[in-house]
Amino acid sequence: MKATVWRPLLALLLILGLAACSEPKPELPVNTRLGGDFVLLDQNGQTFEARDLHGKLSLMFFGFTHCPDICPATLARTVGAWKELSDAEREQVNLVFVTFDPVRDTPEHLKEYLNFFDPSVIGLTGSADDIAAMARRYGVVYLQEAAETGAEQEYMFSHSDFVYLLDQQGRVRKLFKSDFNTEELIADVRSLL
Amino acid sequence: MFAACFNSPAGAVRKSAGAVRKSVGAVRKSAGAVRKSVGAVDRRRKAFAADQPLLQLPLLQLPLLQLPFLKSFIICCVVVAASVSHAELVIEDAWVRAVPPNSRTTAAYFTVRNSGDKEQIIVRASASVAGAAEIHGWIETEGRKKMVRQHQVPVPAGAQVVLQTGGLHMMLFRLDPVPAAGELARLCVGVAGQPDVCADAIVKMP
Numbered sequence: 001m002k003a004t005v006w007r008p009l010l011a012l013l014l015i016l017g018l019a020a021c022s023e024p025k026p027e028l029p030v031n032t033r034l035g036g037d038f039v040l041l042d043q044n045g046q047t048f049e050a051r052d053l054h055g056k057l058s059l060m061f062f063g064f065t066h067c068p069d070i071c072p073a074t075l076a077r078t079v080g081a082w083k084e085l086s087d088a089e090r091e092q093v094n095l096v097f098v099t100f101d102p103v104r105d106t107p108e109h110l111k112e113y114l115n116f117f118d119p120s121v122i123g124l125t126g127s128a129d130d131i132a133a134m135a136r137r138y139g140v141v142y143l144q145e146a147a148e149t150g151a152e153q154e155y156m157f158s159h160s161d162f163v164y165l166l167d168q169q170g171r172v173r174k175l176f177k178s179d180f181n182t183e184e185l186i187a188d189v190r191s192l193l
Numbered sequence: 194m195f196a197a198c199f200n201s202p203a204g205a206v207r208k209s210a211g212a213v214r215k216s217v218g219a220v221r222k223s224a225g226a227v228r229k230s231v232g233a234v235d236r237r238r239k240a241f242a243a244d245q246p247l248l249q250l251p252l253l254q255l256p257l258l259q260l261p262f263l264k265s266f267i268i269c270c271v272v273v274a275a276s277v278s279h280a281e282l283v284i285e286d287a288w289v290r291a292v293p294p295n296s297r298t299t300a301a302y303f304t305v306r307n308s309g310d311k312e313q314i315i316v317r318a319s320a321s322v323a324g325a326a327e328i329h330g331w332i333e334t335e336g337r338k339k340m341v342r343q344h345q346v347p348v349p350a351g352a353q354v355v356l357q358t359g360g361l362h363m364m365l366f367r368l369d370p371v372p373a374a375g376e377l378a379r380l381c382v383g384v385a386g387q388p389d390v391c392a393d394a395i396v397k398m399p
Contacts, residue, residue: 113295159337
């Protein structure tokens with residue numbers, strides 16, 4: 001008698017539970033205010049355009065190589081998250097580092113610097129104007145700051161520190177703070193693959 | 194404590210055995226105080242281990258030095274020496290971020306603990322792998338993060354200051370050569386009028 005009552009109820013709960021589990025996660029919205037075309041130079045000195053990223057997802061970060069703390073930390077975290085993907089998944093995700101310090105970050109310098117993190121990281125530099133134009137499109141804010149007298153570096157940059165997730169069409173889908181949660185980033189990347 | 198440890202026992206040894214016994218009594222009292230002190234600074238001494246290899250030597254295991262007086266004397270001297278040479282600050286959990294070979298800068302991170310009863314203000318920093326070192330912090334303004342040099346870093350009495358990514362950190366300039374992951378770097382901070390406090394830091398990719 002009891003079994004007659006409980007079995008259908010358990011079955012119903014199971015069905016409801018499975019339905020809840022299989023409910024698709026809301027798709028990441030397209031950010032229509034940020035992103036767009038750009039033309040820069042990659043670490044091999046070749047022209048690199050926004051469309052060269054199309055067909056794959058991209059994890060993009062803006063910084064400069066003389067930055068001792070947040071930039072290398074964020075690069076290392078982003079590359080670390082990317083390495084947690086499967087081989088097949090990694091094939092579908094670009095890693096991009098854009099410098100806003102073209103004077104010191106030449107293509108050659110970028111190449112050696114980024115090889116340390118992973119040779120597959122795409123490094124982008126260019127003229128100060130071209131970088132500034134791209135930064136404006138992506139909502140990146142940075143400002144060259146004169147160092148105080150006697151300081152070790154002539155200048156530094158204050159800057160925003162977001163990691164951008166772009167989809168296969170180069171559209172901005174999500175921004176992550178530099179201290180992002182790795183699992184969240186990986187889940188969002190996988191949701192777009 | 195310094196005088197009690199060095200003058201009384203040392204003088205007593207040169208005198209008669211009776212005087213030594215008195216001195217032993219005094220030193221035992223002193224040793225009791227020292228042991229309390231040792232308890233209080235036990236964690237600090239552990240942290241000093243890397244800096245104070247003498248603490249790790251089997252010296253105290255020698256049969257002769259098992260005598261209570263001599264053992265107390267040596268413990269007392271070591272504790273006092275450690276206190277004198279390192280003030281009240283201890284560097285713990287130190288590491289240096291491994292960076293590309295063409296990088297001129299990196300950052301070091303650690304915890305500075307003040308086990309004393311007075312605030313200590315760090316006014317200088319140095320590192321064995323860098324031409325210069327400075328402590329910097331971050332401020333966020335108008336959507337930008339900006340590094341600001343900290344000329345003074347107060348460490349309140351009985352408290353600690355943590356240097357970590359995105360917060361206070363020690364900037365290392367003019368790396369030459371750039372230390373590779375797995376190597377050790379010597380990091381030091383200093384308070385005005387006192388010797389530097391140093392620790393070995395492992396270079397690593399976090």
